[in-house]
Amino acid sequence: IGRHVLYYDSVESTQIIAHKVAREGAQEGTLVIAGEQTGGKGRMARPWHSSNQKGIWMSLIVRPMLPPEKAPQFTLIAAIACAKAIEEVTGLEPNIKWPNDILYNGKKLTGILTELQGEADKVNFLIIGIGINVNQKNEDFPEHVKDIASSLEIESGQPVSKVKMIQKILKYFEKYYVLYMEKGFAPLKILWESYAGGIGKPIIARTITGEISGTAIGITDEGILLIEDHEGNIKRIYSADIEFPS
Ligand code: BTN
Known part of the structure; x- marks a missing residue:
């Protein structure tokens, strides 16, 4: 994972580029990263604010040999990998809000958008889009998200290395992906639940x-x-x- 990296200074959305290169045959594990996005996409057709160099905006192409109904599990696997990376790099203990938001003190640090390209019985490819607010200050967020979003720098009180974060996310994503293909979702479910804030509430x-x-x-x-x-x-x-x- 992450052996092939396509970096762009500025794109509309790394999801769009990843779809295009995946259709053209990009291999499994290809990573598309952008310095900034002019039209970042969130879940449920919402925009994702990413018009600055302060966050991690990336899309990962995976080609698991699985039926399409398994695709949502990859969102959860990516969320665990991001939560683990945040923990190791910053010392913060984030929560995962189902299915895919990573929160700290109730504010959103990370969003994940998984898109599927497949046929009735098999996944052709998945594009896992990850957006992490890393070094934004409060004033960098647009007015309407100020109260609900935060960044690793705001919460940990110091600047955080984007490169270190990306390395850890890829490392853990690969590890959990392998575990999943070998043992199924059960061991990952336990991990996921250890980060889930709201069980029983x-x-x-x-x-x-x-x-x-x-x-x-x-x-x-x-x-x-x-x-x-x-x-x-x-x-x-x-x-x-x-x-x-x-
Ligand atoms: C959400 O919480 O709604 C999901 C947000 C996903 C944002 C990432 S940033 C990299 C990739 N490119 C996009 O346009 N969106 C995803």
Whole structure:
């Protein structure tokens, strides 16, 4: 992973470049990194603020021999790799908010966007987009995200090396990817849960079909979120925005 690196000073989105080179046959583990993005993409078609050199904006191409329904697990694997890297490089102990946000003190440090290109029965390639706020100061964030976003520098009180962070993320991603292909998701689920903030707490999940509230129970071996609603029914959540009401 990360043996082939494509670096760009400024691009619209590393996701777009990664899709293009993957379609042209880029090999597994190819990494696309940009100094800044002019049109960074977030989950659910939201924009991702990345028009500065202070964060890590990168997309990783992987080609696992798996059916497409396994793709969401890669988001969780990437989240664990990022959380572990943040821990080792900065000493901070971040939380993962299902499926893929990495938070510290309730503020977002990292977002992950996994996009799938595949057929009915197999993944062709996955593009795992990782955005990490590294050396931004509070005033670097646009007004509407100031209260919900933070950076490694703000939280740790000192500048953080982007190169060190990238090296650690790739190292752990590779390690967990190998573990996953050998042993399946079960050992990773345990790791993921060790970072998950909200298990056992009240939770609200907003999905495209509506809102489900209840208690967060955990994730399944497939990486699906489980919520027990107020009637005691267990609901399986495949895709949603979640909130922990206080
Ligand atoms: C989210 O939390 O909504 C996901 C954000 C993902 C952002 C990264 S930055 C690198 C890659 N390129 C993009 O345009 N998006 C992802």
